[in-house]
Amino acid sequence: MGLIVSPSAGGSVLFGAKEIHPLPSYLWKVPPGKPSHSLCELPSRLQEAVSRRVVTGVLRQIKERFPDDFARLKDRVVMIRALSRDEFDSGTRGWWHGRKVWALYRDVDPFTLSEEIRLNWDETACGIVELPECSWVTEDGLAANAAHEFGHACTLNEDVEKRQAPLEEWGREAAADWYAYRWGFGRLIGKTRRTRELGHHGAGPGQTVELEFDGRRIAYRLGRDFVYRGVE
Numbered sequence: 001m002g003l004i005v006s007p008s009a010g011g012s013v014l015f016g017a018k019e020i021h022p023l024p025s026y027l028w029k030v031p032p033g034k035p036s037h038s039l040c041e042l043p044s045r046l047q048e049a050v051s052r053r054v055v056t057g058v059l060r061q062i063k064e065r066f067p068d069d070f071a072r073l074k075d076r077v078v079m080i081r082a083l084s085r086d087e088f089d090s091g092t093r094g095w096w097h098g099r100k101v102w103a104l105y106r107d108v109d110p111f112t113l114s115e116e117i118r119l120n121w122d123e124t125a126c127g128i129v130e131l132p133e134c135s136w137v138t139e140d141g142l143a144a145n146a147a148h149e150f151g152h153a154c155t156l157n158e159d160v161e162k163r164q165a166p167l168e169e170w171g172r173e174a175a176a177d178w179y180a181y182r183w184g185f186g187r188l189i190g191k192t193r194r195t196r197e198l199g200h201h202g203a204g205p206g207q208t209v210e211l212e213f214d215g216r217r218i219a220y221r222l223g224r225d226f227v228y229r230g231v232e
């Protein structure tokens with residue numbers, strides 16, 4: 001079952017969470033900070049003009065092709081900002097710091113919460129997208145990473161379940177890619193595939209990966225439909 005309230009309805013933030021934004025700073029490792037501008041209506045603190053242009057292009061394409069997905073991004077993404085340089089130097093190319101609905105309401109008397117909130121307790125409420133600045137990566141690399149991180153931001157729990165991944169992490173990664181591919185960024189992501197870490201990302205579409213359970217190796221293939229299946 002999906003969300004009870006369509007995030008696109010009236011453009012309002014899910015569950016009235018807008019009243020709570022910005023979240024109490026203790027809920028973030030590094031709080032979102034103040035936006036310096038917006039990119040296609042999403043708050044941002046990216047420094048470089050080229051980064052802003054590339055990310056705006058990604059968001060515009062999502063908005064044109066899948067307005068409902070874009071509406072969910074608008075509801076969920078409270079900040080787009082640069083990765084820390086340390087994260088980048090250790091190999092990270094993007095990050096989605098999502099916060100679940102339960103994290104927003106954990107201090108609230110549960111008997112005062114609406115049914116919508118309780119039914120969506122484990123869904124994502126909001127989060128921060130972190131991306132490399134354009135002088136650190138190529139424009140195509142930034143666009144691919146941005147599309148993938150926005151894919152994480154857009155993911156519902158049911159999207160992860162549909163991937164039937166042997167590891168939950170791989171399910172989340174495949175769900176993010178499923179969105180990025182549907183928005184038209186498959187070719188760009190394909191180009192970054194060889195630099196991705198298999199253990200974290202799992203397979204790309206059409207690839208086979210092996211896992212070892214109790215000394216037995218089991219192969220899984222990620223189909224073009226982004227569903228994992230065991231290989232005989």
Ligand SMILES: [Zn+2]
Nearest residue numbers: 148152173176
């Ligand atoms: Zn990812």
